[in-house]
Amino acid sequence: MLVNVTFFKKIFSLPFFLLITTSLLANEKDQIVAKLNNLNSLEFTFDQLINEKAEKGSCLLEFPGKLKCNYFDDKKKELVINNKKLAITQKRYNKTYHYPISKSPFLNILYKDKLLEIVQSGKLEVNDQIIKLVYFSDNEITVFFDKKNLELKGWEIKDQYNNNINFSLNIVAKNDIFRKGTFKVPEIN
Secondary structure: OHHHHHHHHHHHHHHHHHHHHHHHHHHHHHHHHHHHHOOOEEEEEEEEEEOOEEEEEEEEEEOOOEEEEEEOOOOOEEEEEEOOEEEEEEOOOOEEEEEEOOOOOOHHHHOHHHHHHHHHHOEEEEOOOEEEEEEEOOOEEEEEEEOOOOOEEEEEEEOOOOOEEEEEEEEEEEOOOOOOOOOOOOOOO
């Protein structure tokens, strides 16, 4: 009789454990969604790795679809995205290049509704420090959040040119209001 009681305890404990674990994971997603819903802009520093080439810089991000990054490199590179327009300026050489961005998975980060879709639909993996959400649409995108404070920590994507981009960030400020013209895309020169 004692064996049967122990067996039933084990059988009923497993579904209960799975139910609680699923509920906790769903709760983390809900908390991330709530934090993102209250977010209008970010200022952050970053480390970017594109096909083994490391770059560093700082960025201003304003939802929806606006990003300005200054790279800490010898070319004094500046990247500006304003909705679907992307320009990279090499200030050292006074050269500006325009690129199409309409099919880039990078747009998933710049539009809050798309970022929320990644959080809500992505496959959730959690460890002691990071919450990882893997999302599949046209391309795979992985977004990382800090486990303790649920802040955005970075992402991994493959861009339209088949480059692997690993982007980690450190948030400096949230919900600042940026000056008009901050995200103005430079003209072609």
